[in-house]
Each structure stands twice: as structure tokens, then as C-alpha cells.
Amino acid sequence: MxxxxxxxxxxxxxxxxxxxxxxxxxxxxxxxxxxxxxxxxxxxxxxxxxxxxxxxxxxxxxxxxxxxxxxxxxxxxxxxxxxxxxxxxxxxxxxxxxxxxxxxxxxxxxxxxxxxxxxxxxxxxxxxxxxxxxxxxxxxxxxxxxxxxxxxxxxxxxxxxxxxxxxxxYEWRTRSGCYFCFFQRTGEWIGLKERHPEFYEQAKAYERDNGSENYHWRDTESLSELEQPERMEQARIAHQQRLEDEQRRRPGRTLIELQAAALDAEHDDVGCSICHL
Ligand code: SF4
Incomplete structure (x- = not known):
């Protein structure tokens, strides 16, 4: 090498x-x-x-x-x-x-x-x-x-x-780590739902919403809410829009590079510096 x-x-x-x-x-x-x-x-x-x-x-x-x-x-x-x-x-x-x-x-x-x-x-x-x-x-x-x-x-x-x-x-997610990692961006949750629907179901099964205990992977909504067809469609359109924006901004990049840029455009925190290396 x-x-x-x-x-x-x-x-x-x-x-x-x-x-x-x-x-x-x-x-x-x-x-x-x-x-x-x-x-x-x-x-x-x-x-x-x-x-x-x-x-x-x-x-x-x-x-x-x-x-x-x-x-x-x-x-x-x-x-x-x-x-x-x-x-x-x-x-x-x-x-x-x-x-x-x-x-x-x-x-x-x-x-x-x-x-x-x-x-x-x-x-x-x-x-x-x-x-x-x-x-x-x-x-x-x-x-x-x-x-x-x-x-x-x-x-x-x-x-x-x-x-x-x-x-x-890397075709749909840029970080290693658990399939349910709370650092995932919306575009990555959509990727999980599409590529591994069984893992999306398992991630959903961890969530609790019974009044005294409310545990969700995402701050803004539960996975049950995210998977509602209208919400999914809205999230898909937003992700597609970010992909197209990135393509216009800097053409010539591979699809994987565009995916990474679109996910970062959604949320560019660095995630976990131990799990995501
Ligand atoms: S921070 Fe690391 S250990 Fe925790 S859920 Fe994410 S990938 Fe898993």
C-alpha cells in the first residue's frame, strides 16, 4: 500500500x-x-x-x-x-x-x-x-x-x-454506531426505515409513552410520529431538497458525498466522538 x-x-x-x-x-x-x-x-x-x-x-x-x-x-x-x-x-x-x-x-x-x-x-x-x-x-x-x-x-x-x-x-448514513443512535439525523432515520424496516420497528419498540415515562430517541417526535405517511413524505422531500441544493452548490460529487453533505446541512453536530469514528 x-x-x-x-x-x-x-x-x-x-x-x-x-x-x-x-x-x-x-x-x-x-x-x-x-x-x-x-x-x-x-x-x-x-x-x-x-x-x-x-x-x-x-x-x-x-x-x-x-x-x-x-x-x-x-x-x-x-x-x-x-x-x-x-x-x-x-x-x-x-x-x-x-x-x-x-x-x-x-x-x-x-x-x-x-x-x-x-x-x-x-x-x-x-x-x-x-x-x-x-x-x-x-x-x-x-x-x-x-x-x-x-x-x-x-x-x-x-x-x-x-x-x-x-x-x-454510507449510501444512507454517514456514521457508525447503534442502529437506533439518537444522534441520527431525520434523513438517516428515513434511511433506516427504508433499508432496515425491521430495525426501525425494533428502535420504535424501545420508546415509551405512558404518562410517567416518556422516552424517545428523538427530541422532537416519536418514531411512530415520524413514520406517519404525511410526515415521512415531508421529511423525504426536505432531504431531497437538501440533496439538490448540495448538487447545485458543488456539482461533481459522488452520491455518497452528496448524502453526507445533505445530512450535515440538516444538522451538522459531530455526533459521538467515540462511536462515530
Ligand atoms: S452514542 Fe454510541 S453507544 Fe450511544 S446509541 Fe449512539 S452509537 Fe450507540
């Missing part, structure tokens, strides 16, 4: 364990590819919520085959439903994000233990967002893409050269 931007590093010689935490998204996958030959002892870890899209699990399997190294799946027995019952059915939200702590941060910290660890993070050179950095003193974050100046086009090149490409869900 060509790595034109790669600079010499001493990463592999640093004492301690070297770990990349995969999310099933493009950036952490590209990082695993980028580091594979540079750090032969690299450990690959995936904090499994048990609620990922099938496309994500498939993508991870393909990555594992390419790397020829095992990916360690954390949380083998305690997925999202386990923690939801301990939180008495209270759905996580952007304000009360127990899911990230219980399903991502704590399992990773338990896996690491007290060993000195270099944790590699796939934030790109052009990105402003901050990643989760463990407060554990034995964990040191490393940002190879930032150190070497790799931007989105480099990530796409790495993925294309490996034959992995982008995860299939």
Missing part, C-alpha cells in the same frame, strides 16, 4: 501496548490499515453494543480478513439491553449518554487495565473535533492522521486501495 504522507515514526518502539479502537466507521478502519505494517504488535478492539447494523459487522469481518489479525470484540455478554434494564428502561440521549460510558469507555478501560497503552485515534488532520481521551494516566492518545496531515481524500484512498471501500451504510 502506498502511504505518500507517511513520515518515519518511533511508534512501534515505544514501550507498552498499542491499541486502535475500531468503531466500524471509515476513519478508524483507515487508521487500522494505515498502522498495520508500521506497528506489527497493534491490537484491534471493537466495543460491541450488540446493536450495530449488519453492514458494520460485515465490514469488521472484511477488515479482519484483510489485516490477518484478530479483532477483539468487547462486551461479549453485556450489550445495550443489559444496561438498559439496569437504567430502568431510560433511553440514553445526548444529555444523558450512559451508553457511551457503559458500552465504550468502561469496557475499553477494563480491557486496558493498568498497562501503559498507546491509544491510536482516527481523527483527521482537517477535523476540529475532540476525541475521548481517557482520564486513566496509563493511556496516552496518539493522532497519526493529524501528525502526518492525512485528510479525507487520504482516508478514502487507503480504503479504496485495500479493496474495503466505505461501509455499505
Amino acid at each position: 502506498t502511504q505518500p504522507n507517511q513520515q518515519p515514526t518511533d511508534w512501534a518502539t515505544r514501550p507498552g501496548r498499542h491499541i486502535v479502537s475500531l468503531s466500524g466507521g471509515k476513519d478508524s478502519t483507515a487508521l487500522a490499515l494505515y498502522l498495520r505494517d508500521t506497528i506489527p504488535q497493534l491490537e484491534y478492539v471493537f466495543c460491541d453494543t450488540h446493536k450495530e447494523l449488519p453492514e458494520t459487522y460485515d465490514y469488521l469481518k472484511r477488515l479482519e480478513a484483510y489485516l490477518q489479525r484478530p479483532i477483539v470484540y468487547l462486551n461479549p455478554n453485556r450489550g445495550f439491553d443489559h444496561w438498559l434494564s439496569l437504567y430502568n428502561g431510560m433511553l440514553p440521549s445526548a444529555q444523558v449518554r450512559w451508553c457511551t460510558r457503559k458500552l465504550k469507555i468502561e469496557p475499553f478501560e477494563a480491557y486496558v487495565g493498568h498497562d501503559p497503552v498507546w491509544m491510536y485515534i482516527g481523527i483527521r488532520a482537517e477535523e476540529e473535533r475532540k476525541a475521548y481521551i481517557s482520564t486513566k494516566p496509563n493511556i496516552t492518545a496518539v493522532y497519526p492522521f493529524k501528525e502526518h496531515g492525512l485528510v479525507l481524500s487520504d482516508i478514502e484512498r487507503l480504503l479504496a486501495e485495500s479493496g474495503l471501500g466505505l461501509p455499505d451504510y
Whole structure:
């Protein structure tokens, strides 16, 4: 694989364990590819919520085959439903994000233990967002893409050269993570309803609306309300309008690029910096 931007590093010689935490998204996958030959002892870890899209699990399997190294799946027995019952059915939200702590941060910290660890993070050179950095003193974050100046086009090149490409869900959703993630934009919920109606139903089944307990994935409406034909049609038209606006604004982009731009035009928060890498 060509790595034109790669600079010499001493990463592999640093004492301690070297770990990349995969999310099933493009950036952490590209990082695993980028580091594979540079750090032969690299450990690959995936904090499994048990609620990922099938496309994500498939993508991870393909990555594992390419790397020829095992990916360690954390949380083998305690997925999202386990923690939801301990939180008495209270759905996580952007304000009360127990899911990230219980399903991502704590399992990773338990896996690491007290060993000195270099944790590699796939934030790109052009990105402003901050990643989760463990407060554990034995964990040191490393940002190879930032150190070497790799931007989105480099990530796409790495993925294309490996034959992995982008995860299939990129046709309708730009972020990895649970199929019901509350960070999803309306356009992504519509995509879930169209591509995986069974998962939309399952996401709906988590919602509660019985007077004393009102838990919804979205702040503005329940999934039952969103799926009403008139509302769906209105949301589809709005998404199509954003796609056309983006096409006019900057023609020549691929459909996937347009989808991402249209979703960002709807709401451009960065989502979860742990789950969506
Ligand atoms: S993807 Fe969303 S719902 Fe799932 S653990 Fe991350 S923040 Fe929570």
C-alpha cells in the first residue's frame, strides 16, 4: 500500500501496548490499515453494543480478513439491553449518554487495565473535533492522521486501495454506531426505515409513552410520529431538497458525498466522538 504522507515514526518502539479502537466507521478502519505494517504488535478492539447494523459487522469481518489479525470484540455478554434494564428502561440521549460510558469507555478501560497503552485515534488532520481521551494516566492518545496531515481524500484512498471501500451504510448514513443512535439525523432515520424496516420497528419498540415515562430517541417526535405517511413524505422531500441544493452548490460529487453533505446541512453536530469514528 502506498502511504505518500507517511513520515518515519518511533511508534512501534515505544514501550507498552498499542491499541486502535475500531468503531466500524471509515476513519478508524483507515487508521487500522494505515498502522498495520508500521506497528506489527497493534491490537484491534471493537466495543460491541450488540446493536450495530449488519453492514458494520460485515465490514469488521472484511477488515479482519484483510489485516490477518484478530479483532477483539468487547462486551461479549453485556450489550445495550443489559444496561438498559439496569437504567430502568431510560433511553440514553445526548444529555444523558450512559451508553457511551457503559458500552465504550468502561469496557475499553477494563480491557486496558493498568498497562501503559498507546491509544491510536482516527481523527483527521482537517477535523476540529475532540476525541475521548481517557482520564486513566496509563493511556496516552496518539493522532497519526493529524501528525502526518492525512485528510479525507487520504482516508478514502487507503480504503479504496485495500479493496474495503466505505461501509455499505454510507449510501444512507454517514456514521457508525447503534442502529437506533439518537444522534441520527431525520434523513438517516428515513434511511433506516427504508433499508432496515425491521430495525426501525425494533428502535420504535424501545420508546415509551405512558404518562410517567416518556422516552424517545428523538427530541422532537416519536418514531411512530415520524413514520406517519404525511410526515415521512415531508421529511423525504426536505432531504431531497437538501440533496439538490448540495448538487447545485458543488456539482461533481459522488452520491455518497452528496448524502453526507445533505445530512450535515440538516444538522451538522459531530455526533459521538467515540462511536462515530
Ligand atoms: S452509537 Fe449512539 S446509541 Fe450507540 S453507544 Fe454510541 S452514542 Fe450511544
